[in-house]
Amino acid sequence: MSTSRVTTTVTQLRDALASGQPPLVLDVRWALGDPYGRDHYTDAHIPGAVYVDLDTELAAPPSPEGGRHPLPRLAELQKAARGWGLRQGQPVVVHDDLGNTAAARAWWLLRYAGVAEVTLLDGALGAWRAAQLPLESGIPVDPEPGDVVLRAGGLPLTDADGAAELASVGLLLDARAAERYRGEVEPVDPRAGHIPGAVSAPTGENLAADGTFLSPELLRKRFEDRGAGEASRIGVYCGSGVTAAHQIAALTIAGFDATLFAGSWSAWSADPTRPAATGPEPS
Structure with missing residues (x-):
């Protein structure tokens, strides 16, 4: 698996799992309002896949300053990754059952922490099912502990001040649904708006109807239409820093580097000193 790739196809994963050096498959089944990811995993998962709990393993406890899904401390992430059985130098393939909009948090975190070969299963679990590849049920035995060593800094990261600067001198993309960007609804965070x-760029528009990423050419046009071609720097936020990682994956496929505002709208809107805009326009 190439270190430059963002995605792995189901055929590539099937062949890699049958090889002498199989990747670690991480199942990050999570969706807002659905706390039963582990149950879904137990019902059916890719053989050998390890379940990863987004709320407890890929995020620190929520806080007004950090938002609903703050990044975990590096030592805690390394402990979790070793618990998944991740070995130094081992490739990783991550997926969920929701177009990889949750699994992208694991992809981003591991890339940030220096894991070179980590990819998203293109089309997520739905593509594996559509290919009629085998699934297993039940809870596997705990994997042998891994020995991976994580180091921060592999991908760029910013805070609220940096996000405000990007919005004024670069390009800051809002990956939430358009109605949340416009401030028409706000189901979970303290204030509505953006x-x-x-600039509004909903995460769902990164995907084709079958849940796979759009082609690099279509993704590049999508982001160029929002100003990415002229921007000196690009940043992304969402509600709590999870689907923003999916946007960064899509931008990477399109050939753009981007910075994550991990606290995202959940942290911004919890600070009464931070302004909020509403409506379809950036300001």
Whole structure:
């Protein structure tokens, strides 16, 4: 698996799992309002896949300053990754059952922490099912502990001040649904609206109807239409920093580097000193 790739196809994963050096498959079944990811995994998962709990293993406890899904401390992430059985230098393939919009948090975190070969299963679990590849049920035995060593800094990261700067001098993309960007609804966070100057780019528009990523050419046009071609720097946020990672994966496929505002709208909107814009326009 190439270190430059963002995605792995189901055929590539099937062949890699049958090889002498199989990747670690991480099942990050999570969706807002659905706390039963582990049950879904137990019902049916890719053989050998390890379940990863987004709320407890890929995030620190929520706080007004950090938002609903703050990044975990590196030592805690390394402990979790070793618990998954991740060995130093081992490739990783991550997926969920929701177009990889949750699994992208694992992809981003592991890339940030220095894991070179980590990819998203293109089309997520739905593509594996559609290919009629085998699934297993039940809870596997705990894997042998891994020995991976994680180091922060593999991908760029920013805070609320940096996000505000990107909105004014670069390009800041809001990956939430358009109605949340416009401030028409806000189901979970303290205030409705968006960061002034941010441009709406809903995460769902990164995907084709079958849940796979759009082609690099289509993704590039999508982001160029929102100003990515002229921007000196690009940042992304969402509600709590999870689906923003999916946007960064899509931008990477399109050939753009982007910075994550991990606290995202959940942290921004919890700070009464931060302004909020509403309506379809950036400001």
